Amino acid sequence: MRQIVLHMGVSLDGYIEGPHREIDWHVVDDELHxxxxxxxxxxxxxxxxRVVYELMADYWPxxxxxxxxxxxxxxxATIWRDKPKYVYSRTLQEAGWNSTIVRDVVPEEVAALKAEPGGDLVLGGAGLASAFLRHDLIDEFRTYVHPVLIGRGKPLFPVFDGRLPLQLLETRVFGNGVVRLRHRRVREAG
Incomplete structure (x- = not known):
């Protein structure tokens, strides 16, 4: 069965973008790219x-x-354009480049998508990740911690009640100082 993999860049203090949606602090070189x-x-x-889709659709096609x-x-550009995309939005009326609009995060629909053949499903965007977290649908977390503190902005993870146990699977340090942390969701047996 396919896994849902959150794949996001984050500042050391936990933000995915600055207070004015800036992401110019991301340290992306050829090795990381x-x-x-x-x-x-x-x-x-x-x-x-929707926000991530529109950001990507403005440049990559x-x-x-x-x-x-x-x-x-x-x-x-070829990877993004050709790969199937599921865009979660209640307002977007159309989406191109091999995209399907989905109105709500419905756990049974996500389970059906996971059961289809093919590679894992990569999840991007803090808002969508928050909805997937509420339903406990994320199997793996791949966070790319950039060597910068930005002080404020949009946090990667929302405040939520409870605890989500994770197991560290791997770390990797890139030459530019970005650190990848790969965690798996620990689930109770049974």
Missing amino acids: QHMNDELGAMGAFLHG TADADPAAPAIIREF
Whole structure:
């Protein structure tokens, strides 16, 4: 069965974007970008919220049309454009590039999507991740901690009641100082 994998960059103090939606503090070099291409290229589909989808759709569908674009950028443009996408939105009326609009996070529908053949499902966006967390639908967390404190902004994880036990599976330090933490959701047997 496919897994739901949260895949997000975060500042050391836990934010995915600054107070004005800025993400210019992300430290992405060729090594990290190639890692992302390899990781995301192996996934079966993207699960995006509207905000993430619109951000991606503003750039990636035609990023490889620029002859001056580096090969690593052209590679990811193809990955994003060709990969199936499920866009969770109550307001978006249409979405292109192999996308399906889904109105609500319904656990039974997510279970059916996980049961389909193919690679794991990559989840992006703090709002959508919050909805998936409320339903305990995230199987793995891959966070990329950037070496910066930004002080305020949008946190990756919302405040929630309870505890979510995780097991550290792997760490990786990139040359630019970004640290990848890979955790699996620990579930009770039975």
